[in-house]
Amino acid sequence: xxxxTDASCRLCRREGEKLFLKGERxxxxxxxxxxxxxxxxxxxxxxxxxxEYGIQLRExxxxxxxxxxxxxxxxxxxxxxxxxxxxxxxxxLSLLECRLDNVIYRLGLACSRPEARQLVSHQHVxxxxxxxxxxxxxxxxxxxxxxxxxxxxxxxxxxxxxxxGGRVVPKWLTYDAENFIGQVVSYPSREDIDIxxxxxxxxxxxxx
Numbered sequence: 001x002x003x004x005t006d007a008s009c010r011l012c013r014r015e016g017e018k019l020f021l022k023g024e025r026x027x028x029x030x031x032x033x034x035x036x037x038x039x040x041x042x043x044x045x046x047x048x049x050x051x052e053y054g055i056q057l058r059e060x061x062x063x064x065x066x067x068x069x070x071x072x073x074x075x076x077x078x079x080x081x082x083x084x085x086x087x088x089x090x091x092x093l094s095l096l097e098c099r100l101d102n103v104i105y106r107l108g109l110a111c112s113r114p115e116a117r118q119l120v121s122h123q124h125v126x127x128x129x130x131x132x133x134x135x136x137x138x139x140x141x142x143x144x145x146x147x148x149x150x151x152x153x154x155x156x157x158x159x160x161x162x163x164x165g166g167r168v169v170p171k172w173l174t175y176d177a178e179n180f181i182g183q184v185v186s187y188p189s190r191e192d193i194d195i196x197x198x199x200x201x202x203x204x205x206x207x208x
Contacts, residue, residue: 056205063197067096068113073136078206089199090190097172097188100125101135103145107175107182108167111160124151145182152180170194 050058064074081092096102101110101117104125110116117135119125125132126146127139139145151157157180169175172188190199 053205056201059198059201060205063093063096063195063199063202066113066195066197067099067102068117069096069136075206078202082206087190089203092202093190093193093195093197093199094188095138097193098138098140098184099135100127100132100137100139100145103139103173103182103184106170106173107145108164108169109147109157109160109180109182111163115160119147119151124148139184141184141186143184145184147180 060074064071069077077095078088078092081088081095084091097106101113101120104110104116104119105113110119120135120137121133123131123133124147126148127137128144129146131148147157169182170188170192172184172186172192173182174185175182
């Protein structure tokens with residue numbers, strides 16, 4: 001299973017905003033975007049003239065990195081969105097939101113999407129009572145997401161709950177905090193997705 005393994009903080013600095021890839025660290029003064037608010041690399045502090053293509057590329061890279069998706073995966077999501085009726089950019093974001101690792105993050109069962117991906121890969125997550133270890137699994141309306149009995153009793157989960165306590169669960173999901181059970185009640189609309197991405201620029205990039 002391919003995944004990004006280099007320094008996560010470089011991605012946030014490159015996009016110029018927090019992508020919340022490091023969990024607890026992102027909420028403290030140790031966050032790299034706070035300490036070094038410029039792009040990484042030797043020429044990171046130099047001002048560069050942005051071309052139309054460069055602006056579109058940055059929006060695509062930002063969306064891809066928010067959800068921890070590799071290039072070929074992202075292209076497949078775009079192809080699926082492009083074939084569906086409706087606004088392609090909004091459908092694309094909706095598909096990405098429906099990834100199981102993102103749903104775990106949205107429910108507040110992980111401090112970051114990479115951590116949520118790990119929980120799924122380690123078989124701590126159940127969908128409709130069955131273990132699912134594929135982070136890219138797309139949930140559907142009516143799906144019930146829960147945690148394995150062993151993980152519900154773990155110290156790790158207790159620390160996660162303490163860290164993310166108070167995170168607002170989007171309205172397309174419901175969450176029973178006492179039993180750590182979430183359910184998909186609808187597909188997310190653009191208003192439900194809080195990431196600051198101009199999806200129409202991504203569509204323009206792929207339409208060239």
